[in-house]
Amino acid sequence: MIDLRSDTVTKPSRAMREAMASAEVGDDVYKEDPTVNRLQKYCAELFGKEDALFVPSGVMGNQLCLNAHTQPGDEVICDKNAHIFQYESGSPAMLSGLSLNLIDGKNGIITPEQVEPLIRPTSAYYMPQTKVIEVENTHNVAGGVVHPIENIKALKTLADKYSLKMHLDGARLWNASVATGISVGEYSSYFDSVSVCLSKGLGAPVGSVILGEKDFIAETFRKRKSWGGGMRQIGILAAGGQFAIENNFAKLAEDHEKAKILAEHITELPNVEIDLSLVETNIIMFKPKSMTVEDVLQKCKDKGLLLGPGGVGVIRAVTHLDISFEDIESTKQILSEVFGA
Ligand SMILES: Cc1ncc(COP(=O)(O)O)c(C=O)c1O
Numbered sequence: 001m002i003d004l005r006s007d008t009v010t011k012p013s014r015a016m017r018e019a020m021a022s023a024e025v026g027d028d029v030y031k032e033d034p035t036v037n038r039l040q041k042y043c044a045e046l047f048g049k050e051d052a053l054f055v056p057s058g059v060m061g062n063q064l065c066l067n068a069h070t071q072p073g074d075e076v077i078c079d080k081n082a083h084i085f086q087y088e089s090g091s092p093a094m095l096s097g098l099s100l101n102l103i104d105g106k107n108g109i110i111t112p113e114q115v116e117p118l119i120r121p122t123s124a125y126y127m128p129q130t131k132v133i134e135v136e137n138t139h140n141v142a143g144g145v146v147h148p149i150e151n152i153k154a155l156k157t158l159a160d161k162y163s164l165k166m167h168l169d170g171a172r173l174w175n176a177s178v179a180t181g182i183s184v185g186e187y188s189s190y191f192d193s194v195s196v197c198l199s200k201g202l203g204a205p206v207g208s209v210i211l212g213e214k215d216f217i218a219e220t221f222r223k224r225k226s227w228g229g230g231m232r233q234i235g236i237l238a239a240g241g242q243f244a245i246e247n248n249f250a251k252l253a254e255d256h257e258k259a260k261i262l263a264e265h266i267t268e269l270p271n272v273e274i275d276l277s278l279v280e281t282n283i284i285m286f287k288p289k290s291m292t293v294e295d296v297l298q299k300c301k302d303k304g305l306l307l308g309p310g311g312v313g314v315i316r317a318v319t320h321l322d323i324s325f326e327d328i329e330s331t332k333q334i335l336s337e338v339f340g341a
Contacts, residue, residue: 002327002334005308007172007255007282007320010203021241027232028054035235039242042211046245048185051217053210053224054238058171059088059265060229061195061208063095064220069165069193070131072097076167077118078134079105081141081311083169095227095275096192099128107278108139109147110166114156119162133159136169137187138176141311144259144283144318146176149187156190166190171197171208175281178252192216201252201282202244203321208236248321255282258319258328265332269339284317285310288339294337307336 003009012020026032040052048128062084068078078084080102084092092098101118103110110133120127133155137147159166168191170176170184172268177184188194192211198204210220224230231237263279266272266286268334274286293309300307310316319328335341 001304001306002323002331004317004319004323006316007201007318010321012031012205012240013321014201015247016203016240019243020236020239023235025233025235026316028234029230029232033233033238035242036238039238040081040209042242042245043196043211045080046184046256047188047195047196047211049211050144050186050214051212053217053220054226054234054241055195055208055210056206056229056231057139058083058169058195058197058199058208059091060224061197061210062088062167062169064223064227065167065193065195065210065212066092066098066132066134067096067223068178068216068219069167070096070098070212073128075099075101075120075128076132076134077101077103077110077115077130079103079108079110079136079139081105081108081139082134082136083140083171084134084136086141091328101128101130107145107167108136108142108236109151110135110155111151113155115155116158119164130162131306132165132167133231134169136171138172138281138283139180140283143278143310143316144172144175144281145286146179146280149180149208151184152187152190165192168194170194170202171280174249175201175252175256178250179256179281181242186243198241198244201255201320202241202248204237204240204244207241251321252282255321255323256317258282258323258325259284259317261325262317262319262328262331266335269335269341272339281321284319285314286317287313288315299338300334303334303337306330
């Protein structure tokens with residue numbers, strides 16, 4: 001099976017497993033796991049933040065940050081298709097008593113002109129209080145679209161004007177950085193908190209890292225424990241993450257190249273709608289016009305290709321470490337057969 005459902009389906013390589021198996025460990029609840037401490041220090045330096053915290057998942061990373069920035073009854077402004085709204089089980093409301101004020105962003109990009117009118121006046125005691133502007137980079141539902149740095153800078157200026165916090169869901173910030181050449185540190189400098197995933201394109205089996213100032217990370221450390229996320233000898237997991245950053249970060253360029261090759265082929269298929277200009281990283285979204293999404297997924301599966309749904313009427317294909325250029329050629333062949341090209 002060629003599995004293009006997500007970049008989370010990668011399996012740890014032999015070398016990664018060896019790094020994990022030989023990791024030095026200690027009790028991380030006592031902050032005594034040297035491999036976790038090393039990863040956190042390494043990430044803090046890489047992202048130019050004072051401190052970092054290893055967490056089990058991207059959802060926990062995002063939600064810990066939102067929780068630490070807010071009080072129940074506060075509000076977060078984000079795109080209508082933000083992962084924190086669509087795919088985190090309602091946890092802003094459930095875990096932190098937050099409401100989300102949604103923007104109809106264009107391909108996941110929210111502009112200061114859209115955000116400013118939604119910011120609640122602090123004098124309006126009867127309204128929720130705006131505390132955070134959230135950005136997702138790259139944007140999953142938009143198809144791995146990179147958030148332009150100039151827009152991020154403008155959002156940061158707006159956030160400063162109203163004393164709001166900026167949070168970055170950087171599950172795939174690595175991809176944005178490789179696609180643009182802008183460092184993860186430069187991106188992070190406009191945000192009070194950043195959450196990045198190790199278990200997506202980088203290919204680690206588990207883990208995310210959140211980044212921020214020392215006091216902020218100390219607060220998230222306390223909250224992680226209260227949410228049941230205090231873990232013990234997790235150096236074996238952190239070693240996978242460390243290996244992933246050091247060895248697989250630069251390789252994302254290949255994933256982007258594979259996505260481009262595949263997307264270009266899809267433009268040539270009959271009865272398919274695709275916007276090639278949105279394929280900036282490793283995610284491809286396309287719409288079949290003469291078949292249902294379910295039909296296409298099943299026909300592809302019967303031929304040895306797994307794709308996933310990407311929203312209403314949309315199919316998603318994601319390239320990753322475990323997909324070779326030969327797999328891309330086979331995928332093109334299968335899609336041609338399914339669409340009768
Ligand atoms: C943009 C984005 N943020 C956060 C997450 C959550 O990550 P996790 O599945 O590790 O909780 C995902 C997962 O796909 C994602 O795509």
